[in-house]
Amino acid sequence: MVFEPLFSAFYARSVVKILMKMDLAFTPLELERKDLSGKAVVVIDSLRATSTMITAFENGCAGFIPVATIEEARNLAATLQDPNVLLGGERGARPLQGFHVGNSPRDYRVERVQGKIVIMTTTNGTRALVASRGAEEIFIGAFLNLTAICRRLKGSNRDVIIACSGEKNLFCLEDFVCGGAMVSCLEGSGVDLVMTDAARAAKILYEHFSPDICEMLEGSEWGQYLHSIGLGEDVRICSQIDSSGLVPIYRDGKVSLER
């Protein structure tokens, strides 16, 4: 009898090895073509929506309600009539008239967002969140919470789909590389990964760019665009790997921190 716990511990270590299937969708359009049931999805819009959300939560934001259109955001705010509700978002990376905050992480300072709920509408990130409905769990990921995301995925032990937001349903380098960073991080943590072609390609791209993620972001098409309209500082903020240990989740139409 004395050997039983020892044997059990050995058994658990040798047999219960984590095996995860890892896939990646380049755009919301591609995500819609995949079977999400029972899976964990990580939505990435590294420049800037998901980086901005993580920053906001670090600064005490209570949550986000992502909506598809500007009109929907305004109508919801009018219905709620709540002083703790802010309007946030962008079109073409620019702030929206009459909205309290844009899509820059620098807008989401403690004094602005602490305890607030933000009704948020962005071009690509929102679309990816909506397309990920149907998954068992939906996490908000970026370079900022890379290791925290991987720890969470490992804990949840489900097959994973990385959902890149892209730009108007076209490929974006920065989300693909960020997804590849998650594949690489999970593999490095000892999980046995079965990678699709897309996940494998992303991992190789990440390894290529890993010596200087900020340079990759600045050189990407969207990073260059943000720089050209004076938002280069945002790009640098979005490159800060593991600056946060938070993993926001998207559930029942809201993004919040798990209790």
Added chain:
Amino acid sequence: MVFEPLFSAFYARSVVKILMKMDLAFTPLELERKDLSGKAVVVIDSLRATSTMITAFENGCAGFIPVATIEEARNLAATLQDPNVLLGGERGARPLQGFHVGNSPRDYRVERVQGKIVIMTTTNGTRALVASRGAEEIFIGAFLNLTAICRRLKGSNRDVIIACSGEKNLFCLEDFVCGGAMVSCLEGSGVDLVMTDAARAAKILYEHFSPDICEMLEGSEWGQYLHSIGLGEDVRICSQIDSSGLVPIYRDGKVSLER
């Protein structure tokens, strides 16, 4: 006066530098979202449709008529009633009942295809060809005609979109890497390229895999599938870089060699 030709030659060399924009679509679905007017498109289905077409032309095939469905192929053959017309194609990589040839390059031997026109229906390659209508020029590309394709693109001097066929509108490693090989080849030939994120990512992936393209093809999801149903030899044939100098074109619904 004696200096004028010299000056002109200098002027031509210094100013008329080829500058091309290079983009890449992962799937036919993505291709449909791009503006193709005035551009050259290279359709790639390296495992196996475009590799098979190039092999067939090497063996004297007169041309292909790509059609979307099996029924359409049968109806067209019945209408034409021509002994020089063959039925070719696949579903799930397997030959079709009553068809003369499948989608294996080994089916398209000289004695089988010389002087013949093949009505062809494949799952992904055909879809990519149809989605590329609207481009100024459409070329058939694969690893087999890599350098020839690049020479042709350089000669045509248009902006280029690489059209990966993918697998049922999802990403395929082998087409992406083959597209990257074309980007790399064109860049190496002295063309000034303006690359989109997608073209740049493909080039990096190609450079990663370039020491052993056959291994990359065998390790891709589709390559593994072909191997599992006994078609590993096809994968090796499709890895033979520059085995052909031919560049088939797709025009008016037909694939043929330029006269």
